[in-house]
Amino acid sequence: MTTRARGWGGTTLSAALLLAGGLALAAPAQAAEMDVEVMAGACTFCHGTDGNGVGAAIPSISGLPVEQFEYMMTSYQEDANPSTVMGRIARGYTDDQITALAEYFGSKPFERLPQPWINVAMIPEGKELAAEYCESCHENEGREGEGVGILAGQKLYYMEFSVDDFLNEHREMERRQARKFRDLMDAQGREGFTKILNYYASVN
Numbered sequence: 302m303t304t305r306a307r308g309w310g311g312t313t314l315s316a317a318l319l320l321a322g323g324l325a326l327a328a329p330a331q332a333a334e335m336d337v338e339v340m341a342g343a344c345t346f347c348h349g350t351d352g353n354g355v356g357a358a359i360p361s362i363s364g365l366p367v368e369q370f371e372y373m374m375t376s377y378q379e380d381a382n383p384s385t386v387m388g389r390i391a392r393g394y395t396d397d398q399i400t401a402l403a404e405y406f407g408s409k410p411f412e413r414l415p416q417p418w419i420n421v422a423m424i425p426e427g428k429e430l431a432a433e434y435c436e437s438c439h440e441n442e443g444r445e446g447e448g449v450g451i452l453a454g455q456k457l458y459y460m461e462f463s464v465d466d467f468l469n470e471h472r473e474m475e476r477r478q479a480r481k482f483r484d485l486m487d488a489q490g491r492e493g494f495t496k497i498l499n500y501y502a503s504v505n
């Protein structure tokens with residue numbers, strides 16, 4: 302009985318070790334994949350399925366270049382970019398986890414969903430103003446541009462809040478951007494920005 306038990310135990314032990322060894326080899330890749338989906342699940346509650354938000358004030362986060370996504374997350378962590386919730390959320394993730402999230406959401410297409418709250422009467426003038434004051438950096442109707450994020454089809458009220466953060470100097474602007482903002486403010490007042498943002502939100 303004793304011998305048999307020991308023999309049986311030994312077999313189980315080596316089987317367990319073999320199994321553990323196999324799992325240990327297989328684990329890193331699988332765990333990383335699972336982790337990023339679990340992590341991303343915590344974001345879709347606000348940012349929508351695949352990062353294409355549903356509300357008017359929470360940005361879509363799909364389709365961004367990885368560096369831009371990482372930059373946004375670290376600037377929230379450091380409060381260099383003011384936020385209602387993202388500072389607290391972003392501080393919960395390591396650099397590696399942020400890179401994994403950036404790659405995950407970056408691989409999802411940015412969907413331009415209808416925004417019924419857009420003031421369509423503002424679109425034509427907004428488009429002209431955008432060409433004059435914004436398009437040099439927010440290229441291709443705000444779809445792209447070096448390090449500028451996505452404005453085309455982005456959520457209207459998120460963009461309004463962002464513009465206020467820039468104007469109140471809570472969020473840093475590079476000199477050329479600040480100059481354009483000042484020129485537009487002088488020419489059109491704050492409403493000029495609203496016209497432009499209604500246009501960008503409407504781009505599909």
Ligand code: HEC
Pocket residue numbers: 340341343344345346347348358359360361362365370373374383384385386387388390402450451459
């Ligand atoms: C409770 C709602 C909520 C949750 C959960 C949430 N976010 Fe956000 N996110 C926001 C809001 C609101 C903003 C705008 C900044 C602010 O006010 O915090 C934002 C902004 C962002 C931006 C900037 C997008 C841009 O183009 O400017 C990124 C990137 C982002 N979130 C990533 C994430 C990731 C990744 C997660 C999950 C780990 C996440 N968020 C979870 C609400 C949320």
Ligand code: HEC
Pocket residue numbers: 360372382431434435436437438439447448449450451452460461463464472473475477478481482485494497498
């Ligand atoms: C000289 C280049 C430049 C010009 C001109 C410019 N921007 Fe930007 N814009 C940027 C950069 C760079 C960023 C990203 C800033 C950051 O990451 O904090 C940005 C970001 C933004 C954002 C926030 C996007 C996000 O995802 O958080 C909004 C909204 C915006 N710009 C609106 C405008 C409007 C409206 C105009 C025209 C009146 C304009 N910009 C003109 C360079 C520019």
